[in-house]
Amino acid sequence: MTDITTITHEQLGLTDEDVLKMYETMLMARRIDERMWLLNRAGKIPFVISCQGQEAAQVGAAFALDHTKDYIAPYYRDMGVVLHFGMTAKDLMLSAFAKAEDPNSGGRQMPGHFGQKKNRILTGSSPVTTQVPHAVGVALAGKMQQKDFITFVTLGEGSSNQGDFHEGANFAGVHKLPVIIMVENNQYAISVPVERQLGCAQVSDRAIGYGMPGVTVDGKNPLEVYKVVKEAADRARRGEGPSLIETVSFRLTAHSSDDDDRQYRTAEDIAEGKAKDPIILFETYLKDCGVADDALLEQMNKKIMDTVNEATDYAENAAYAPPEHALRFVYAEGEDA
Numbered sequence: 001m002t003d004i005t006t007i008t009h010e011q012l013g014l015t016d017e018d019v020l021k022m023y024e025t026m027l028m029a030r031r032i033d034e035r036m037w038l039l040n041r042a043g044k045i046p047f048v049i050s051c052q053g054q055e056a057a058q059v060g061a062a063f064a065l066d067h068t069k070d071y072i073a074p075y076y077r078d079m080g081v082v083l084h085f086g087m088t089a090k091d092l093m094l095s096a097f098a099k100a101e102d103p104n105s106g107g108r109q110m111p112g113h114f115g116q117k118k119n120r121i122l123t124g125s126s127p128v129t130t131q132v133p134h135a136v137g138v139a140l141a142g143k144m145q146q147k148d149f150i151t152f153v154t155l156g157e158g159s160s161n162q163g164d165f166h167e168g169a170n171f172a173g174v175h176k177l178p179v180i181i182m183v184e185n186n187q188y189a190i191s192v193p194v195e196r197q198l199g200c201a202q203v204s205d206r207a208i209g210y211g212m213p214g215v216t217v218d219g220k221n222p223l224e225v226y227k228v229v230k231e232a233a234d235r236a237r238r239g240e241g242p243s244l245i246e247t248v249s250f251r252l253t254a255h256s257s258d259d260d261d262r263q264y265r266t267a268e269d270i271a272e273g274k275a276k277d278p279i280i281l282f283e284t285y286l287k288d289c290g291v292a293d294d295a296l297l298e299q300m301n302k303k304i305m306d307t308v309n310e311a312t313d314y315a316e317n318a319a320y321a322p323p324e325h326a327l328r329f330v331y332a333e334g335e336d337a
Contacts, residue, residue: 007223008289014226016291022063022222023282023292024300026055029079030279031301031308032089036096036111040257044316045096049112051079053252054184056278058154059084060225061182061247064233065152071142073122073135073153076112077184081154086119089307093315100321106328107321120149129159132168132181139172139179139242150178150236152229157246158189160203169244173210176241180232183244184219186251191264207244219247220278223285250276 009019029051039045051058058080065072067085074081079092091103098107104115104123115123122138124131135153142149159165160183172179183203187194200206207214213235217224225247232243250273254261261270286292 007221007227009223009291012223012227012230014223018063019223019286019291020300022059022226023286023297024304025059025062025080025083026222026279026282027301028083028089028304028307029055029058031304032092032311033079035093035308035312037253037257039096039312045111046098047110048096048257049076049110050251050253050256051077053250053273053278054186054219054247055080056222056282057182057184057219057225057247057249060222061152061154061229061245063222064226064229065150066233067119069120069149070233071120071122071135071138071149071151073131073138073151074114074124075128075131075154075156075159075184076114076124077156078114078154081152082114082116082119082121085116085121087114087116087121089311090314091116093311094318097315097318098320099315099318100325101318106325129155129162129164131155132164133171135181136168136172136177136179139177140175143175143177148237150180150233152180152182152233154182154184156189157183157185157187157194157203158192158197159183160206161189161197169206169210169212169242172242173212176239178236178239179242180229180236181242181244182229183246185246185248186219187248188251188255188261188265190255190259191261193264203246204244210242210244212242212244214244214246216246216248219249220276220281222278222282249278250274252277 033051036048040048054077058078062081062084094102095104096111113124114121122134131153135151139151189197202216204214204216215228217228228245252273
């Protein structure tokens with residue numbers, strides 16, 4: 001893994017505007033997530049599954065894809081990915097409040113169950129890792145139909161021990177499908193530390209068994225993640241098959257709003273994670289290379305907070321779905337039903 005100072009955005013062909021947009025998307029994800037925790041603790045929303053600490057990996061990867069044609073199968077923490085692919089703060093708040101206008105499921109699913117057809121976000125489900133064979137299946141369909149897109153799927157390192165991961169990765173390798181599998185290793189599968197999850201040193205070590213390249217990268221550095229995902233995307237578009245990418249970062253919150261990570265994490269572990277917050281690290285990079293200063297960053301934060309406040313107010317006051325809609329899209333409706 002590499003340090004954030006070892007590569008510049010210019011070396012990657014990114015403009016100052018590109019990296020400012022990366023930062024803005026990372027910060028938007030963080031501010032939405034922080035607001036959801038406050039709403040949960042105030043008793044206004046029932047559940048939060050957090051992205052904090054993983055925004056750099058998510059946004060760096062998403063920026064390496066073509067959000068106008070590629071398909072994504074995000075896992076429940078991937079707020080940074082879905083924001084880049086077209087979901088809005090309002091969309092995410094409607095989901096948090098389980099309102100009828102929630103574009104993911106009309107208020108039927110918990111937050112983090114992303115799905116939006118118009119933006120090619122494949123609908124996720126509660127059993128972890130089911131998104132991997134789904135993404136691989138979409139990649140197979142694209143290859144069979146000679147369509148010009150790739151698929152991108154994410155999961156946590158705990159999920160990489162599930163059968164769906166192995167089956168999906170193996171199938172993708174056998175058929176050389178245009179899919180990128182990215183494991184966001186935040187070092188805990190709920191309360192189980194990574195050293196008790198893996199028999200190998202890194203998740204990426206498993207790639208050779210599926211016949212694909214594997215790489216582990218610093219998940220706190222959006223530029224490093226952008227680089228490896230862009231390489232994997234280019235490889236997939238050339239017909240050279242799938243890639244396995246592992247991003248390593250810290251989970252800055254408990255597993256969810258129903259968890260107390262103080263029961264299994266040390267104060268030193270939590271403090272180390274907060275000291276390596278990817279938002280702060282990227283702010284430092286932007287200031288060090290002259291792309292932004294404190295005034296510009298404060299202006300961006302104010303703009304984002306205005307958007308989050310507006311989204312919160314709208315979602316809190318939006319209508320719930322009527323009870324009679326509980327079985328909509330479950331059974332056939334209409335005269336022919």
